[in-house]
Amino acid sequence: MQKILNKRIILTILVLGLLYGSIQNLIVQGKLNPYYEINLLLIGINIMMAVSLNLINGFTGQFSIGHAGFMAVGAYTSAVLTVKLQQPFPLAILAGSLAAALIGFLIGLPTLRLKGDYLAIATLGFGEIIKVVFVNIEYVGGASGLSGIPHITTWNWVFFLTAFTVVFIKNFINSTHGRACISIREDEIAAETMGINTTKYKVMAFTIGAFFAGAAGALYAHYFYIIQPNTFNFLKSIDYLVMVVLGGMGSITGSVLAATALTIISALLQRFAEIRMVIYALLLIVIMLFRPQGLMGNKEFSLSILERLGRGEKHGSVSSK
Amino acid sequence: MEDLLIFLQQLINGISLGSIYALIALGYTMVYGIIKLINFAHGDIYMVGAYVGFFAITKLNMSFIPALLTSMVLCSILGIIIERMAYKPLRNATRIAALITAIGVSLLLEYGGMLIVTPQPRAFPEVFPQTKISFFEGKVYMTNQQLVIFAVTLILMVLLQFIVYKTKTGKAMRAVSFDKDAALLMGININNTISATFAIGSALAAAAGVLVGIYYTSISPLMGIIPGLKAFVAAVLGGIGIIPGAVVGGFLMGIIEALVSGYGASTWRDAVAFGILILILIIKPSGIFGANIREKV
Numbered sequence: 001m002q003k004i005l006n007k008r009i010i011l012t013i014l015v016l017g018l019l020y021g022s023i024q025n026l027i028v029q030g031k032l033n034p035y036y037e038i039n040l041l042l043i044g045i046n047i048m049m050a051v052s053l054n055l056i057n058g059f060t061g062q063f064s065i066g067h068a069g070f071m072a073v074g075a076y077t078s079a080v081l082t083v084k085l086q087q088p089f090p091l092a093i094l095a096g097s098l099a100a101a102l103i104g105f106l107i108g109l110p111t112l113r114l115k116g117d118y119l120a121i122a123t124l125g126f127g128e129i130i131k132v133v134f135v136n137i138e139y140v141g142g143a144s145g146l147s148g149i150p151h152i153t154t155w156n157w158v159f160f161l162t163a164f165t166v167v168f169i170k171n172f173i174n175s176t177h178g179r180a181c182i183s184i185r186e187d188e189i190a191a192e193t194m195g196i197n198t199t200k201y202k203v204m205a206f207t208i209g210a211f212f213a214g215a216a217g218a219l220y221a222h223y224f225y226i227i228q229p230n231t232f233n234f235l236k237s238i239d240y241l242v243m244v245v246l247g248g249m250g251s252i253t254g255s256v257l258a259a260t261a262l263t264i265i266s267a268l269l270q271r272f273a274e275i276r277m278v279i280y281a282l283l284l285i286v287i288m289l290f291r292p293q294g295l296m297g298n299k300e301f302s303l304s305i306l307e308r309l310g311r312g313e314k315h316g317s318v319s320s321k
Numbered sequence: 322m323e324d325l326l327i328f329l330q331q332l333i334n335g336i337s338l339g340s341i342y343a344l345i346a347l348g349y350t351m352v353y354g355i356i357k358l359i360n361f362a363h364g365d366i367y368m369v370g371a372y373v374g375f376f377a378i379t380k381l382n383m384s385f386i387p388a389l390l391t392s393m394v395l396c397s398i399l400g401i402i403i404e405r406m407a408y409k410p411l412r413n414a415t416r417i418a419a420l421i422t423a424i425g426v427s428l429l430l431e432y433g434g435m436l437i438v439t440p441q442p443r444a445f446p447e448v449f450p451q452t453k454i455s456f457f458e459g460k461v462y463m464t465n466q467q468l469v470i471f472a473v474t475l476i477l478m479v480l481l482q483f484i485v486y487k488t489k490t491g492k493a494m495r496a497v498s499f500d501k502d503a504a505l506l507m508g509i510n511i512n513n514t515i516s517a518t519f520a521i522g523s524a525l526a527a528a529a530g531v532l533v534g535i536y537y538t539s540i541s542p543l544m545g546i547i548p549g550l551k552a553f554v555a556a557v558l559g560g561i562g563i564i565p566g567a568v569v570g571g572f573l574m575g576i577i578e579a580l581v582s583g584y585g586a587s588t589w590r591d592a593v594a595f596g597i598l599i600l601i602l603i604i605k606p607s608g609i610f611g612a613n614i615r616e617k618v
Contacts, residue, residue, distance in 0.1 A: 063417050065424075110603045116416050121553065122602050125595035128550075132592035144514035193586045234546070235539055238424065274440070284425030289410055292418045 020159050027155055037155070041223055043263045044158035045216045048165045050243035050255040053214035055169050057241070058249035058298070059178065060205040061185025062112065063120040067125025067213055067240050070100040072232035073130060074214025075221035076140055079149045082222065084139075089152045093161075093218040100214025101207045103130070108206035112199060127237055134229040145228030146221075155221040161219060165212045170252055172208065181205050185250070235277075239266075242280050245287060245294055254296030326460045331583035332576060337467040337536065339575020340474035344529035344560070345552030346567035346574075347481065348522025354498040354562035355518045361423035362403060363526055365430035366547015370396045370527025371445070371540045372438060378446050389473070389531050393524040400523025401516045427549075434542040442541035443531045444610060470532050476544070478568060481521070481564035485564065490517050498562065516576055523531065551578070554598040560608025569609065 023040065026032040027227050032040070053067045078096030081087040087095075111122040135143045163274045172178045183191040221227045243262055247254030269276040287294060345367055352360045370392045377388035407426050412418045449469060453462040485491040493514045494502040507510055533548070534540050555574040559566025574594065581590045601608065 022565075063420070111599065114602055114606065117420050118557075118602055118606060120417075120420060121359065121557070122599055124550070125554075125598045129592045129595050132589060136588055238428065241421070241424070274432045274435045277428055278436065281425045281428035281432060283431065285407055285422050288414070288418045288422040288425065289407070292411075292414055 016163055023155060023159075029262075037261060038185075038223075039267045041153065041155065041158045042267075043260050044162040045220050045223075046240070046243065046259040046263050047162050047256050048212055048216035048219075049240045050210040050247065050259040051166055051169050051252055052216070053240045054244045054247070054249065054252065054255045055172070055181075055205050056209040057244050058251065058255075059173055059185060060181040060202060061188075062202060062206065064115060064123040064206070064209070065120050065234075065237050065241055066123035066125070066130075067209070068232040068234075068236035069123075069127035070104055070210040070213035071217035071220065071236070072229065073100040073103050073136060073210075073226075074217030075227045075232070076134060076146065076217075077214070078218035079146050079221045079227060080140060082148065082152070083149055089157075089222065091121065092222075093157075093215055096218035096221075097211045097214040100217065101211035103208045104210025104213075105203060107177065108203040108210075112202040112206060124237070125238060127234065131229045131232060141228075143229060145226055145231075147226040149166075149221050149225050149227065151225060153219045158219055161215055165215070166256065169208070169212070173252070173255075177201065177204060177272070182250075238280070242284060246283060248294030248296035248298060250298030251294065251296035251300055253301040254294055257301070272284035323460075326457055327583065328580075329457075329461045331579045333461070333463050333467065334583070335576030335579030336572060337470045337575070338510035338579055340470050341529045341533050341536070341571075342548065342552045342555045342570045342574045343571025344474060344477065344525045344532075345548060346555040346571045347478075347564065348526045349553050349556040350561055350564060350567040351494070351518050351522045351560070353556070354513055354564075355494060356408070356412065358408060358419045358423060360383040360408075360519075360522075361420070362426040362430055362547075363522065364545035364547075364552065365427050365434070366396050366400060366403075366523045366545070367526040367533075367549060368434065368525075368540070368542060368545035369399060370432060371534045371544065372434070372530075372542075373527065374531035374534055375443060375445055375540055378448065385469075388448075388593030389528060392527040392531050396527030396530075397520035397524040400519040404516055404519040409515075424490065431542055431545070438542060440542060440599050442544075444537050445538045445540055447538065448535055470536060473528060473532060477525060479515075481525070483563070484521065488575035490514070494518055494524070551594050554594050554601075557598060557606075557608055558601050560611030563610045566608055 023032070027037070049067060049071065053064065056062050056064045056067075074096035076096075077099040078089075078092035081095055083091060084191070106151055107126050111119060111126070114122055134140060173182070179205075180191070180196045183194070183196060184198050184201055217232075236262045239262070243258045244255055246262065247258030248257070265279070266276055269279070297305040345363065348363050348366075348615045349360060352363070366597070373392040373395050374388045377391045378385075381388075383391065403426055407422050408419060411422055425567060449465050452465050454465070454468070455462045483491075485494065493504070493509045494517065496507065496509055497511055497514045501511060504514075529548075530540075530545075533544075551574055552571065555570035556567045558573060559568070559570030561567075574597070577597065578590050578594060581587070581593050586593075605611070
């Protein structure tokens with residue numbers, strides 16, 4: 001057991017290192033043109049958003065459709081720190097994430113008593129309220145937004161924070177707390193009967209999800225120079241929802257793959273915004289009709305699947321190890 | 322006295338806005354009552370209704386009443402198609418799956434609509450010449466558009482009341498929303514009843530769309546999102562699944578919104594609407610008219 005685990009960790013680090021090294025190499029040599037760089041960074045930010053939303057929607061079985069609101073909190077808090085208060089970037093990221101987590105905690109505490117579709121509407125409402133609050137604060141530029149944000153976010157920042165997000169959430173899910181979250185998804189009443197403090201774990205998942213959304217927001221703000229309340233509207237939340245649903249509710253690798261694929265697709269369809277949204281809409285409907293668990297379901301893509309395929313075995317369960 | 326007159330004026334504006342919310346909220350509440358689905362696409366059916374009305378008046382030179390009826394008929398067909406294609410296969414799926422589908426249908430109507438009619442807002446033709454009926458030496462007035470909105474809303478609500486309580490379809494609808502399985506055992510055709518509910522709800526939303534076109538004189542493919550959400554809030558406020566609740570909730574929402582805008586906080590009015598929603602959900606999720614139902618294991 002211990003040996004396999006070690007091998008896996010080493011392999012994961014190797015793959016990540018290779019990915020990081022090759023792209024870093026391209027950037028250093030100046031072979032990556034700005035268009036690709038933007039999309040590469042967006043992929044990272046979107047992965048952070050999708051994976052953190054998956055913790056709430058996929059693993060804990062709650063249904064949040066206001067995730068962009070937390071992103072907005074992270075973006076604005078961090079931007080205020082760097083622009084208005086001249087604080088260093090790492091501190092700004094941390095503060096943005098913590099602020100988003102705090103808001104997530106405050107929102108989660110009362111609303112997570114609600115179930116299913118009511119919770120969805122409540123989170124949607126909070127997402128919109130956060131947006132309206134920023135529109136009405138003149139200090140952060142009101143409706144026209146906060147501009148002049150320094151361009152600090154680099155590939156390094158995005159890569160390491162994305163990797164950290166994925167690793168953290170994966171480990172969280174495999175921990176006692178994560179198991180408690182999954183049990184809530186499977187059957188809330190049964191989980192409660194088994195002595196799990198469901199409110200505590202729901203709020204915990206919500207807060208952690210909001211924390212990483214805040215970090216993603218901070219990275220976003222410091223890449224695009226300007227943030228506006230309208231950037232973080234309902235449609236933005238829907239973008240992340242589509243990623244989670246497409247990848248599979250309860251599959252981290254599914255979210256990573258879906259975030260990557262959908263970011264590339266939106267980049268290709270940038271000039272046809274309406275067609276992009278029509279495709280998203282059809283994706284949502286078709287997935288729900290034919291494969292409601294999403295492409296990956298709650299399975300994870302991992303190297304051991306490849307190993308098994310190589311040995312010609314079928315239907316290997318990943319979670320049994 | 323002056324304050325009272327301003328208040329009265331905002332009350333009139335609020336009731337006309339509230340009529341529109343009430344008409345949309347009725348569709349939400351009926352659909353929720355019968356299949357426990359938040360029909361996210363309902364706000365967009367209202368948008369389609371406004372566009373059908375627009376084209377009926379400008380391209381087919383219809384007058385107000387025929388345009389209203391055309392819009393209602395076409396939207397009820399649209400409602401039935403959506404129900405049959407997207408929601409019916411998911412009737413036994415989880416509620417979240419149905420909700421995601423509804424979001425998908427909503428986006429499809431919005432952006433599919435944008436591809437067809439272009440994203441530019443259009444000016445709704447002036448069907449009724451603008452005249453004002455004044456009270457208190459002109460300090461409080463009511464436009465004839467507002468009068469039309471009151472009249473149409475009132476007629477439709479009486480009609481709905483008649484359909485729900487005096488016809489066989491209405492009886493079937495009430496039976497299905499009370500207990501689907503028992504209704505099936507009693508020989509009620511559930512599929513047709515659910516389709517009828519969607520048809521009626523969509524027709525009411527279409528009427529609201531045409532009325533809003535007349536009232537605000539501008540329509541766009543994304544016009545349905547915010548009123549749709551607010552009408553949903555109205556339905557929750559009144560107690561979702563309860564028809565009189567939707568009407569009261571709609572009027573309350575309209576009045577609150579008019580008062581918030583009237584007293585100089587118009588940028589906050591969306592936040593107020595959602596704030597009300599969250600308060601209601603936390604304090605009394607079953608709404609004003611709802612009874613508290615205990616959850617059974």
